Amino acid sequence: MxxxxxxxxxxxxxxxxxxxxxxxxxxxxxxxxxxxxxxxxxxxxxxxxxxxxxxxxxPAELFEAVINALKNAQKENFELKLERSILQNLPIDFGDVWTVAIEEIKKANYKKEPNLDRVIAKIKKEHPNLFLDMRSLVNKE
Incomplete structure (x- = not known):
């Protein structure tokens, strides 16, 4: 062998x-x-x-289990990347930004995994109220 x-x-x-x-x-x-x-x-x-x-x-059952494990690992990896991209932009409410991001990704119907930093930047531009504005906080002091 x-x-x-x-x-x-x-x-x-x-x-x-x-x-x-x-x-x-x-x-x-x-x-x-x-x-x-x-x-x-x-x-x-x-x-x-x-x-x-x-x-x-x-065996088909084992093959299915391997495919499901790979899909789950891919999903977890995607979610970790999305979480990192969101947190780097200082969200006011993480859950709200997550929901908007998932909807944006579904709506855009990407052929392959989207650039999550770009997705979050677009959301931040369209919905600035979802994120902390560090400039305005610094200018207040």
Whole structure:
């Protein structure tokens, strides 16, 4: 088995004894032959080769869990970035600015992640009442 697949398997805690390995071979008429070694455990990933290309077969439930974990991590990362951008601009009410920012982002329908600093700058320009004005505070003294 390929070293890369060996490392992934070990990282996942799948011992050699419990590991299922496979080989895929092309057949006639757009068919493939799957040959495997080990116990046919459909609850863990299988690791194998398709020619010289390392592959993995993953149960759909596990694949879905991985996708959901990645989506959740992406959402948390986005929220942390938005929080940082908002806080850097000294909001009077964080929740109000957050709500306006989320609506602005939804309304703009960005193809990829927006530049959050620009979004908050736009909100600050359009809704200055949502942010502290440090200049006016300094001028009062």
């Amino acid at each position: 390929n070293n890369h697949l060996e490392n992934i398997s070990q990282t996942l805690g799948i011992s050699k004894r419990r590991r299922t390995t496979f080989e895929l071979e092309d057949m006639d008429n757009n068919q493939m032959k799957l040959s495997y070694k080990g116990k046919a455990n459909l609850n863990t990933p299988w690791f194998g080769m398709y020619g010289d290309k390392p592959c993995a077969l993953v």
